[in-house]
Amino acid sequence: MRLMRSSSIKSWGLAIALVLICLALSLAKPGFLTIPNLLNVMRQISINGILAVGVTYVILTGGVDLSLGSLVAVSGVVAASLAHPNQHILALPVLMGVLTGTLGGAINGLVVTRGKVAPFIATLGMMTVARGLALVLSSGRPVSNLSAEFTRLGGDLAGVPIPVIVLAAIACLSAVFLQNLRLGRYIYAVGGNEMAATASGINVAAVKMFSYGTCGALAGVAGVVLAARITTGQPNAGVGYELDAIAAVVIGGTSLSGGVGSIGGTILGALLIGVINNGLDLLNVTSYYQSIVKGVIIVGAVCLDQKQHKS
Amino acid sequence: MPGRHILHVRNLCKSFPGAQVLTNVSLDVQAGTIHAMMGENGAGKSTLMKILVGLQTADAGEILFNGQPWRIKNPHDALKRGVAMIHQELLPFRNLSVAENIAMGREPTRWFPGWIDRPALALEATRVLARLCSPLAPGRKMMDLSVAEMQTVEIAKALAYDASLIIMDEPTSAISQREVDALFNLIRDLKQRGVTVIYISHKMDEIFRIADAITVLRDGYHITTRPAHELDDRQLISLMVGRELAPPAPARSSCQREPALEVNRLTLPGKFHDISFTLHRGEILGLAGLMGAGRTELVSAIYGLAPAASGDIRIRGRHLTITSPAAALAAGIALVSEDRKLFGLVPQMSVQHNLTLSSLRQHWINRQREAALADSQIQTFAIKVAGRHQRVMHLSGGNQQKVVLAKALLSNPDILILDEPTRGIDIGAKTEIYALINRLANAGTAVLLVSSELPELLLLSDRLLVMRQGQLSARFNTRQTSPQEILKFAMPA
Numbered sequence: 001m002r003l004m005r006s007s008s009i010k011s012w013g014l015a016i017a018l019v020l021i022c023l024a025l026s027l028a029k030p031g032f033l034t035i036p037n038l039l040n041v042m043r044q045i046s047i048n049g050i051l052a053v054g055v056t057y058v059i060l061t062g063g064v065d066l067s068l069g070s071l072v073a074v075s076g077v078v079a080a081s082l083a084h085p086n087q088h089i090l091a092l093p094v095l096m097g098v099l100t101g102t103l104g105g106a107i108n109g110l111v112v113t114r115g116k117v118a119p120f121i122a123t124l125g126m127m128t129v130a131r132g133l134a135l136v137l138s139s140g141r142p143v144s145n146l147s148a149e150f151t152r153l154g155g156d157l158a159g160v161p162i163p164v165i166v167l168a169a170i171a172c173l174s175a176v177f178l179q180n181l182r183l184g185r186y187i188y189a190v191g192g193n194e195m196a197a198t199a200s201g202i203n204v205a206a207v208k209m210f211s212y213g214t215c216g217a218l219a220g221v222a223g224v225v226l227a228a229r230i231t232t233g234q235p236n237a238g239v240g241y242e243l244d245a246i247a248a249v250v251i252g253g254t255s256l257s258g259g260v261g262s263i264g265g266t267i268l269g270a271l272l273i274g275v276i277n278n279g280l281d282l283l284n285v286t287s288y289y290q291s292i293v294k295g296v297i298i299v300g301a302v303c304l305d306q307k308q309h310k311s
Numbered sequence: 312m313p314g315r316h317i318l319h320v321r322n323l324c325k326s327f328p329g330a331q332v333l334t335n336v337s338l339d340v341q342a343g344t345i346h347a348m349m350g351e352n353g354a355g356k357s358t359l360m361k362i363l364v365g366l367q368t369a370d371a372g373e374i375l376f377n378g379q380p381w382r383i384k385n386p387h388d389a390l391k392r393g394v395a396m397i398h399q400e401l402l403p404f405r406n407l408s409v410a411e412n413i414a415m416g417r418e419p420t421r422w423f424p425g426w427i428d429r430p431a432l433a434l435e436a437t438r439v440l441a442r443l444c445s446p447l448a449p450g451r452k453m454m455d456l457s458v459a460e461m462q463t464v465e466i467a468k469a470l471a472y473d474a475s476l477i478i479m480d481e482p483t484s485a486i487s488q489r490e491v492d493a494l495f496n497l498i499r500d501l502k503q504r505g506v507t508v509i510y511i512s513h514k515m516d517e518i519f520r521i522a523d524a525i526t527v528l529r530d531g532y533h534i535t536t537r538p539a540h541e542l543d544d545r546q547l548i549s550l551m552v553g554r555e556l557a558p559p560a561p562a563r564s565s566c567q568r569e570p571a572l573e574v575n576r577l578t579l580p581g582k583f584h585d586i587s588f589t590l591h592r593g594e595i596l597g598l599a600g601l602m603g604a605g606r607t608e609l610v611s612a613i614y615g616l617a618p619a620a621s622g623d624i625r626i627r628g629r630h631l632t633i634t635s636p637a638a639a640l641a642a643g644i645a646l647v648s649e650d651r652k653l654f655g656l657v658p659q660m661s662v663q664h665n666l667t668l669s670s671l672r673q674h675w676i677n678r679q680r681e682a683a684l685a686d687s688q689i690q691t692f693a694i695k696v697a698g699r700h701q702r703v704m705h706l707s708g709g710n711q712q713k714v715v716l717a718k719a720l721l722s723n724p725d726i727l728i729l730d731e732p733t734r735g736i737d738i739g740a741k742t743e744i745y746a747l748i749n750r751l752a753n754a755g756t757a758v759l760l761v762s763s764e765l766p767e768l769l770l771l772s773d774r775l776l777v778m779r780q781g782q783l784s785a786r787f788n789t790r791q792t793s794p795q796e797i798l799k800f801a802m803p804a
Contacts, residue, residue: 180675180676180678181674181675181676182671182673182674182675182676183674185664185668185671185676188657188659188660188664189657189660189664189668192657192658192659192660193653193656193657193658195653195654196653196654196655196656196657196668197657197668198616198635198636199614199616199636199646199648199654199655200636200668200669200718201635201636201637201639201640201641201669202637202668202669203635203637255659259657259659259660260659
């Protein structure tokens with residue numbers, strides 16, 4: 001409930017839509033509403049969910065981050081190459097993976113605030129650079145032979161997938177952060193009206209740096225979790241992930257122009273995408289059609305949202 | 312030449328939420344004359360002109376153009392039917408050429424629809440520019456032109472559309488004296504061709520140099536329309552200002568007060584130059600001047616939004632370098648900006664969040680305390696809201712302004728800078744804000760009040776500074792001066 005508190009009625013609309021779709025699916029396919037399948041859905045959305053929460057910080061400030069997918073790859077490669085059996089304790093590969101993402105995000109932030117480069121361009125550059133870096137570091141080959149401790153991060157804990165636990169923790173912390181901390185409030189203010197934020201004594205550049213840095217850090221987390229799950233550091237992993245993450249954020253009612261949105265909405269958006277993918281799988285719809293359906297839903301959701309805004 | 316009227320305005324009314332801007336305005340403009348439109352800021356001149364060119368619609372009343380009812384949807388519509396407006400802030404297509412700008416909206420085509428006939432385009436531009444005796448090359452890019460040259464292009468565009476009425480809104484505010492002379496020759500030339508010009512300006516000498524007739528508006532009412540030769544400077548100023556002023560502010564003894572803010576030789580090239588003054592505790596210091604005199608730039612510099620290049624500032628006797636609003640707030644300075652949309656409010660955020668935005672002291676927000684603070688500010692300032700969670704964008708202008716004020720005061724400033732604190736708000740809210748400013752000063756706050764409304768300055772301030780073209784042109788004790796005198800020092804020499 002905490003996640004939902006300050007999110008507006010449109011998130012409730014989204015929640016209702018999600019419940020309706022779940023109901024319809026459970027009627028059509030009894031296999032849908034089972035605990036294993038629901039856990040499966042959660043596992044499938046965990047990576048996208050973590051990235052979507054991260055990019056929510058950036059989108060709330062009125063920016064965007066296109067480098068997420070590449071940061072996932074490079075973080076995964078860095079973590080994996082430190083995670084061979086008997087090489088290091090578990091903490092080091094995890095830490096270095098997350099730090100790699102954080103560094104990428106921080107550079108994005110620097111280019112946007114100091115270099116005055118539009119976020120779209122700055123992070124587009126990082127997208128290419130980080131992808132190249134992932135290929136260089138891995139010599140273009142998947143980094144395999146990882147320690148059991150590391151790959152266990154992609155497994156279950158007491159029956160619940162660890163990636164899902166990570167996502168839940170990140171989402172809760174972020175929701176509390178954005179609602180209760182001064183810096184969280186400032187993120188909304190910067191996205192809502194940068195000039196007014198400056199005039200209110202807010203260090204806009206610092207707020208943006210924090211947002212891009214956090215987004216990068218969460219991309220690092222996603223990279224580590226993904227590497228653990230697929231038990232390799234894949235330099236070609238994560239292509240297009242940024243777009244799925246942005247789609248979840250937008251479906252969740254966060255405005256691309258900044259200042260409006262919530263983590264609750266983002267999680268609902270990610271869930272909606274996940275449930276629909278899963279449902280189409282269960283209904284034996286080929287992935288070619290799934291792509292079409294997903295695109296229509298993204299645009300449709302935003303369309304509806306715009307209509308609500310007008311009225 | 313007493314001729315026919317090109318324009319009749321009858322009983323025009325226009326109000327914005329909370330403010331009546333035009334009340335039963337009726338006037339006639341004779342064809343082929345240069346008609347000056349005068350009045351203080353907020354008198355309703357721009358609104359009237361915006362209605363004429365279709366940027367706004369009137370609530371009631373009638374406009375006849377060449378005897379026909381004037382019903383248009385937008386400025387392009389107006390242009391096609393012979394009325395052009397040249398705005399104070401020109402907005403040309405900077406990356407396009409002079410010829411392309413002149414032809415914008417009715418490009419000649421050939422071969423098939425949509426294919427621009429470039430030779431014809433250039434020819435048309437050359438033809439119109441020749442009519443204006445302008446040496447401008449049609450192929451030059453707009454961004455390479457001076458403001459005066461851009462104006463010429465705008466006039467050429469109006470001529471290309473065969474405009475019979477051209478409205479010029481303060482065309483000389485950003486051009487040199489030599490360019491002004493050239494512009495006036497152009498305007499006289501237009502008149503020779505039978506084009507009617509409505510000319511808006513604050514500059515007396517220009518008006519008397521060029522205008523045939525003068526219309527004065529004040530507070531949204533039409534005061535008079537007379538031939539220019541029947542008026543002189545003094546009469547015109549008193550017509551513009553001439554209203555009953557409310558009784559002077561209760562006297563506060565301004566002697567023997569500690570200085571709160573001392574500004575010494577503050578300069579920002581191109582904006583303001585060599586400004587020195589002292590603001591005392593418990594004092595309201597007025598800052599008068601016309602738009603563009605550099606007042607907003609000056610207070611922005613003091614607040615750290617756009618710091619000055621040289622000079623120094625002392626706060627309570629201590630030398631301080633303020634390079635950001637954060638530093639200003641820490642030093643006890645708060646600013647209520649003239650542009651609340653741009654600098655004052657985050658429109659999508661709630662009233663509560665806006666109110667506390669510059670007063671969040673701890674990292675963890677105490678939401679109960681925040682809510683209580685917001686509620687108390689809402690009550691103190693009588694802000695009409697559905698609740699503290701209402702988005703600020705849904706409030707009326709007056710209530711938005713109160714939010715901005717309440718927000719500034721929540722930071723407990725010793726020095727409060729108010730830049731046009733009552734712009735665009737109704738008379739009731741105005742009175743409340745006046746009472747509030749007086750209360751604050753009596754409680755020891757130092758108030759620097761920037762306003763374009765002379766009655767407001769005369770009512771509230773203890774002392775007055777006048778700015779003209781970036782410099783301080785006069786200092787007055789409010790009780791020993793008059794609107795005429797202030798205006799004299801505010802008008803460009």
